[in-house]
Amino acid sequence: MGMTRRLYMPIALFMSWGLSASYAAPAPDDEEAARAARWTDLQHALFADRPIRDGAGWMTIDAPARALDAALVPVTLTVKGDKPIKGIYLVIDDNPGPLAGHFIFGPQGDAHSLKLRVRVNAYTYMHAVAEARDGQLYSVARFVKAAGGCSAPAGADEQQAMQDIGHIKMRLMQPFVAGKPMEAQMMIRHPNFNGMQMDQVSRLYTPAMFIRTIDVSYDGVQVMHLDSDISLSSDPVINFGFVPPHKGQLKVLVRDTKDATFGQSFDVPAPPG
């Protein structure tokens, strides 16, 4: 079936189809060598000469081995144990902007689990790099088969996103218990145009307009800061952990490349109904 599948599926899926010939076969050694060299270059660019240890065993990066929609690849980053974590970098090696996001955790943050959705432009390794409070870096990697996600045209619902830009929803995934970590899901309406989508009418590329930073705080104390980039999917959905010491308010502040800001506050626990 390999080569013959999915001719008329939506573009993101369709894009992966022509590349599926190499799906079953193991990557040739020289290709693996090129990928390793790419990661070495990226390490230098992002972390200079700082050594990076293997995080296997207590860090994981999960993503579908073969993406169903290259413009929306779900990624889960988990950290086990008690090692205090300052921040986590997500690197998508072969994307035009490889650093997809840098999460920095504040006093009220919880680094144990992060979920986000990204665009993937080519078959690539993804690296999660955790920075411990003592400054030591650790990484784990995952190979993902997806292609074309960065230039995929906006779908019907992404066009809708422009009308609702800045609308933010928050969902608490667990019941509130004072002092216990809980997971929240933050949804932000934003097309996150990365400058690689062509406007269908003008035939010009839609100018980049994407989310630069997201700040989440709890009663004024920082939970998380995210420096994001063009790889974040449109209408970003991010699950993160936080530790509410008491009933209070989660506050979200989003800033995009046009310097537009969108903010909203949410009661914790959520009001009934």
Place this chain on the structure above:
Amino acid sequence: MLCSTAFATGSRAAEGTLVTEMVAPGIYIRRGVDEDASAANGDAIANIGFIVGGRAVAVLDPGGSLNDGLRLRARIREVTRLPIRYVLMSHGHPDHIFGAGAFEPDAPQFIGHARLPNAIAQRGEYYRKRLDALLGKGASGPAIVPTRVVTDQDRIDLGDRMLILTAHGVAHSDCDLSVFDPSSATLLPADLLFVERVPALDGRLKGWQKELTALRAVAALRAVPGHGPVSVDWPAGVRDLERYLDVLLRDTRAAVKRGMDISDAVASVGRSERDKWKLFDDYQGHNVTQAFKEVEWE
């Protein structure tokens, strides 16, 4: 390969003709195979055909490749000498419209949904490259854009045979056009109707349900699915699709409500439909992803 040979010689001669079935007086439909596009099937995977009136012929759809279109044109010429005045393009997917170039010599009106030019501009070039890579250079034929668009409803007269064209809201895709022939009580909804082959969602789930509800009211006795048998009773023939979409919406909503991730939803949503559709495993994951994106903002 079949069509690269035909194209390389610069010839527009079709390599033979194709087999059609008359589903109603003057309506001829070729059944597409229930497979994904391949070099072996030449992307002849959609149900395509033509309608013969008193003075003219309308094509719907023109086919999945230049060769598919050429073969359809040859078939039309076996049936009638009437001019081919209209080529209706039901939406932007390649298996339905890449045969349009075969009809250029007839100088017909190429008619599509008002959003079809956008869809072609956005994705056409990409689809074209992929089809050519699969079938050989030139397989997708010359680029054809609609010369006439439908924003709401329109009519074309084939001579004592009036066809009603309806431009739909975002449903299977964002530019679905359906055709109704009152004289034979036949509805041609193209890919708004999948039968036996798993539906592909490239538009909006709730929009598709809404358009199907509206189409139920059309006074047709039969309908011609875009994929599946060439004719089904109407509206009975839409029940399976409606059930599939209902299950997709219900299960996706439940997954979102339970706080599931997209990846977990992909593995669990709509499994009760698995044995009821061909190619289910090839498309379900994508359909669920599309549905999830739509439903999570409810």
